Amino acid sequence: MHTIPLTADLIRGALELERTAHGLLPHRLPARARAQCTDPQLALAESQPAGVRLALRTHATTVELDALPTKRIYTGAPPRPDGVYELLVDGRPAGSASLAEGSTLTIDLGTGTAEHRPGPVGTVRFTGLPDTAKDLEIWLPHNETTELVALRTDAPVEPVPDRGRRVWLHHGSSISHGSDAATPTTTWPALAASLGGVELVNLGLGGSALLDPFTARALRDTPADLISVKLGINLVNTDLMRLRAFGPAVHGFLDTVREGHPGTPLLVVSPVLCPLHEDTPGPTALDPAALGEGRLRYRATGDPAERTAGKLTLEVVREELARIVRERAAEDPALHHLDGRELYGEADFAELPLPDGLHPDTAGHRRIGERFAALAFAPDGPFAGRAA
Structure with a gap:
């Protein structure tokens, strides 16, 4: 397997990538904006990668992504389902996976308090992909803050070329x-x-x-x-x-x-x-x-x-x-x-x-x-x- 550096040219939909102790955290607001408001609701929302995806061109038949999600738990409310990682091959659905691992953020809706507990990194794995040149997209969970830790494939990758789309x-x-x-x-x-x-x-x-x-x-x-x-x-x-x-x-x-x-x-x-x-x-x-x-x-x-x-x-x-x-x-x-x-x-x-x-x-x-x-x-x- 090839370890692929997680670089900005492989990630779409984020306005900024923050280097963390684990890897990269996609943000949907830039640091200057985040510094102007300390509201925890905003911090949670903008760090959840809605619309953010990895985009790469490759012959790979196997792709592995190590990630550290933060899962929300609301006191007294039913458990939320795990976030979903979706794979598209040439724009068509080709699989999905979830991670049980991750950190947790327990929110008490009555008091407005929250407790963060660190957890382990997990791995989503997609196999059996066609051994041909193709465009892959891995859409990150829209409702879980997700740190990208490592990307591995069994063939080299390159950024998806510009298709001229608006x-x-x-x-x-x-x-x-x-x-x-x-x-x-x-x-x-x-x-x-x-x-x-x-x-x-x-x-x-x-x-x-x-x-x-x-x-x-x-x-x-x-x-x-x-x-x-x-x-x-x-x-x-x-x-x-x-x-x-x-x-x-x-x-x-x-x-x-x-x-x-x-x-x-x-x-x-x-x-x-x-x-x-x-x-x-x-x-x-x-x-x-x-x-x-x-x-x-x-x-x-x-x-x-x-x-x-x-x-x-x-x-x-x-x-x-x-x-x-x-x-x-x-x-x-x-x-x-x-x-x-x-x-x-x-x-x-x-x-x-x-x-x-x-x-x-x-x-x-x-x-x-x-x-x-x-x-x-x-x-x-x-x-x-x-x-x-």
Whole structure:
């Protein structure tokens, strides 16, 4: 077996690679952004490698990856399944594996405290691959912080050559991050990218799509041919700001992105349907009755009457985003708007309800991904253009 150095040219979808005591930790926000916010939720989300994959060209028939995942355990909640490593051969699914080994992060949802316990490195192994020149991708678990320790193959490798595919840079909340899709290639952005024939850089940050200036600067500074931002639900979840602050914050976020991408197609997507918060403000809280039964389910704790005081609901957010894009598009023809209910609306909720009240399951992600691809990459869509 050949030991292959883990270098940046073999890793796609990460904005930065941190050298650790074990190997490389992919980050989806740069160090400068991480230094400007010490929120543990953000640190957890950005270090989970949603959309990050190894990409190599090789004749190898066997590939081994040593990795150290960090697994989340929520006190009182049912165990989470192990993260999934997915192998694609020339773009087609060719196997998956999980690691039982790894460190653990035990989170007490009642107190907000967390305890980290170090664990051992594990190995995922893919065998029986065709002995021909091929492109391999190993997609890392979208929901487990993962340190890359070592890569071994039974033949030399080289980086996958540039196919000339457009790069799609997407930012959003936990649904964009991948909650609760079963695997990294079945998150809705991964599905949409595959259908659209583009290279994905996924900056979906579970719980942390909060119009942070450092996130806007990360989008500004990341090369991209297409950009989308899915905004709103986390601002309602956290009850972070009122309507007076929301509009200017959206303008400032878009202004910053446009500093680095003045003419790039930019699609602003409002929240998908979520009956929990359509007309009820946040904050969002866990349902203690469901937790007592060993289930995760969420509830809205705000009062619909508080809308008059400027509290945000999904209906308010959608109206404001549509207004802002409509007004800005008069001078920015590459700016577009998509109502999230076109991706997942009332009929979809009736057919594919949100199991925990907030997040779609794998079937829901497929629905959203297919709808986004059909709308965004259509011949008359905001991302219309060639597909490799």
